[in-house]
Amino acid sequence: MKNYIFKTYVLSLILGCFFLNSCTELDLSQEDAASSGNWYQTSEQFRESLNETYREVFWPEDEVYEGMDDDWQRRDALNAIKSGSMSSENTGWTTIYKGVTRVIAVIEELETQSVLTDEEAQQYMGEANFLRASFYSYLISHFGDVPFYEQQISVEESFEIERTSKDIVKEKIYEYYDSAAENLPVSYNGLNYATKGAAFAMKARIALYMGDYEIAAEAAKNCMDLNAYELYPDYGELFESTTKNSVETIFHIPRSEELNVIRADNVQDFLPRNHGGYAGRNPTWELLASYECVDGLPIDESPLFDPQNPFKNRDPRLLETIAPFGSLMDGDGLSPSSGSNFMDIDYNPHPFAKVVRDYENNIDIRNQDTRSIGAYAAYNGLLFKKGITKDWKDLRTDPDLIIMRYADVLLMYAESKIELNQIDESVLTALNEVRDRAYANSTFENPAITTTNQDELRYIVRNERRSELAFEGRRYMDLIRWRLAEKALTGYTYGLLTVTVDTNIDVAPTGPLVDNLVNQNLWFWGQTPEIDEDGLPTFTGLLNAGYCRTLNEIIFPERQYLFPIPEQDLLLNPNLTQNPGY
Incomplete structure (x- = not known):
C-alpha cells in the first residue's frame, strides 16, 4: 500500500495544539475509520468514516477562544491577533488538513466501491464534497494560497507540494458545493448530516468572503x-442548550451531555461571579455601543439614547446578548443603579450595589459582580448573556454549535445584492425579516428599513450582521473581508475606572469610579460615545473627560489580514512560501 502523508499539515504529532494556542485533544488513530481499503466493506463503515469529520474540532470558530475581534475581550489580556504579534510559530492549519485528508480517503473509496446502493453512494459523495469544500474554504479565507490536493499524496510528494492560488482553489470549492447540493437531500427526517441547503448556504459564505x-x-x-x-x-431562546436543531438551523454540530459532547471552551470564564464563574470574558464597550436604538438610529444620533442607562430603548437583541442593568424602557421604575435578573440573581456592576437579590433562594447575597467587592469582577462591567443559562453552572452545557443558520443566509443575500447595487424589494424584505424577529418579543416595533441608497444599506447590513451574529464566530472574518480590521482592532480596550475593593458590605466604596461618575450622576457612561461612518464606536471623548480608563493597547498590522504559514511546514517543505510581512 502506498505510504500516505501524515505530515505536519495533515496529522501533526503535536496533538491538538493549533491556532492561537487553543488546545483540543485529538486521537492519533481513528477507531471508526481507516486509510486502508480493507475497512470499507459496509455502508456503516463509510458512514462512520464521514462522521469523524463532523467532529467539532474540524469546525473552528474565529473569536471563540481569546477574543480575536472587537466584540469581546478577556479582561485586560490580549491574544496574538490584538497584540499584533501573530507569527508563524503560534498558528497552524494542521487540524483542517487532517479533515481534508480523511475526506479524500473516503472519496477515493467511494469512487471504486461496490457495496453501496446508488442512493447511499450519492449521499456519501455529496457529504464528502460538502466537507472538503468547507475545509478548503476555511484554509483559503484565513491563509490565502494553500497547498491543494484532490488525491492522497505520498510522504515524498508532501515535501514538495506548492501553494495553489486561492482563486483556483475557490473555483474547485464552488464545484464541490454545487455537486453536494445536487446530490444531497433537503432533510434527513431529523438527522444532522450536511444537506442541500447547507451546501448552498456555505457556498454563499465563501463566495461572500471572496x-x-x-x-x-x-x-x-x-x-x-x-x-x-x-x-x-x-x-434569545434560539441559543439555549434546550433548543436543538431548530427550524432556523441549516448546519450545526450537535452536542449532547448524555454522550459527553459538551461545550468545553472555558465555560466558567463566561459566567457571572455570583454564579461561581470568573466573569473574565466580556463583551466590549464597542459591542454595547454598536446596537441601534429602537427608532433605528445609532446612539449618537438618537434622542432616545441615555448614556447613564445604555440598555434603555435599544435593539432587543442587545438585551439578549449582553446582561442588562439600569433602566430598560420608559416607565419601568428603574434607575441607573438598578440591576437586572440574570439566571435568578440580579446582575448589577454598580459600585454601591454590594448586595444583590438571589431570587431562587429568596435572600440577599454579597455581590461578587461589582468591582467594589471583587477585584476580578468584569473589568468593563459587562457580561455575555447570549445562550448562557443555569446549566452552564455545572460546566456541562450542550448547546448546538451552529455553523450556519437562516438569518445569516438572509443577511448574506441582502449584502450581496447591495454590493451588486441590485437593490429591490427582496433586499429590504430579507433585512426586515431578520429585524422583525428581533423585535417580535419586545414592546417595540421594528423601525423598518425603507431606504434604497446603496451606501446607507451597506452601513445597515454590516451593523445588522454585528447585532444579529454577535458571539457566534462571524465578526472576525467580516472585519477581514471588509478591510476594517486595521481600524477596528487598533487602539485600546476600555474599562471602568478604579474603585476601592472591600468585601465589607457596610463600607462605602471610594476612588475615581465613585468621584468621577457615581457622585456626578454619570454612571454608567459619562457621555455618549460617537459612532463613525463604518459603524465603529470611539471612546476618546469619555477617556479625555476622565470617565473611563484604557485596559490595553491593541494593534492590527496589515500583514495579519492573512494568517502566517506555519514555520514547521516551511522548514519541512522548501517549496512553500510565507505570506507577506511574517
Whole structure:
C-alpha cells in the first residue's frame, strides 16, 4: 500500500495544539475509520468514516477562544491577533488538513466501491464534497494560497507540494458545493448530516468572503427558495442548550451531555461571579455601543439614547446578548443603579450595589459582580448573556454549535445584492425579516428599513450582521473581508475606572469610579460615545473627560489580514512560501 502523508499539515504529532494556542485533544488513530481499503466493506463503515469529520474540532470558530475581534475581550489580556504579534510559530492549519485528508480517503473509496446502493453512494459523495469544500474554504479565507490536493499524496510528494492560488482553489470549492447540493437531500427526517441547503448556504459564505457577490447572491437565494427554513420565533431562546436543531438551523454540530459532547471552551470564564464563574470574558464597550436604538438610529444620533442607562430603548437583541442593568424602557421604575435578573440573581456592576437579590433562594447575597467587592469582577462591567443559562453552572452545557443558520443566509443575500447595487424589494424584505424577529418579543416595533441608497444599506447590513451574529464566530472574518480590521482592532480596550475593593458590605466604596461618575450622576457612561461612518464606536471623548480608563493597547498590522504559514511546514517543505510581512 502506498505510504500516505501524515505530515505536519495533515496529522501533526503535536496533538491538538493549533491556532492561537487553543488546545483540543485529538486521537492519533481513528477507531471508526481507516486509510486502508480493507475497512470499507459496509455502508456503516463509510458512514462512520464521514462522521469523524463532523467532529467539532474540524469546525473552528474565529473569536471563540481569546477574543480575536472587537466584540469581546478577556479582561485586560490580549491574544496574538490584538497584540499584533501573530507569527508563524503560534498558528497552524494542521487540524483542517487532517479533515481534508480523511475526506479524500473516503472519496477515493467511494469512487471504486461496490457495496453501496446508488442512493447511499450519492449521499456519501455529496457529504464528502460538502466537507472538503468547507475545509478548503476555511484554509483559503484565513491563509490565502494553500497547498491543494484532490488525491492522497505520498510522504515524498508532501515535501514538495506548492501553494495553489486561492482563486483556483475557490473555483474547485464552488464545484464541490454545487455537486453536494445536487446530490444531497433537503432533510434527513431529523438527522444532522450536511444537506442541500447547507451546501448552498456555505457556498454563499465563501463566495461572500471572496467578493464574488453574484455567486453569493445566487447561492443564498437557492437556499431561501428551498422553503425549508424559517426564523426561530424567539431570538434569545434560539441559543439555549434546550433548543436543538431548530427550524432556523441549516448546519450545526450537535452536542449532547448524555454522550459527553459538551461545550468545553472555558465555560466558567463566561459566567457571572455570583454564579461561581470568573466573569473574565466580556463583551466590549464597542459591542454595547454598536446596537441601534429602537427608532433605528445609532446612539449618537438618537434622542432616545441615555448614556447613564445604555440598555434603555435599544435593539432587543442587545438585551439578549449582553446582561442588562439600569433602566430598560420608559416607565419601568428603574434607575441607573438598578440591576437586572440574570439566571435568578440580579446582575448589577454598580459600585454601591454590594448586595444583590438571589431570587431562587429568596435572600440577599454579597455581590461578587461589582468591582467594589471583587477585584476580578468584569473589568468593563459587562457580561455575555447570549445562550448562557443555569446549566452552564455545572460546566456541562450542550448547546448546538451552529455553523450556519437562516438569518445569516438572509443577511448574506441582502449584502450581496447591495454590493451588486441590485437593490429591490427582496433586499429590504430579507433585512426586515431578520429585524422583525428581533423585535417580535419586545414592546417595540421594528423601525423598518425603507431606504434604497446603496451606501446607507451597506452601513445597515454590516451593523445588522454585528447585532444579529454577535458571539457566534462571524465578526472576525467580516472585519477581514471588509478591510476594517486595521481600524477596528487598533487602539485600546476600555474599562471602568478604579474603585476601592472591600468585601465589607457596610463600607462605602471610594476612588475615581465613585468621584468621577457615581457622585456626578454619570454612571454608567459619562457621555455618549460617537459612532463613525463604518459603524465603529470611539471612546476618546469619555477617556479625555476622565470617565473611563484604557485596559490595553491593541494593534492590527496589515500583514495579519492573512494568517502566517506555519514555520514547521516551511522548514519541512522548501517549496512553500510565507505570506507577506511574517
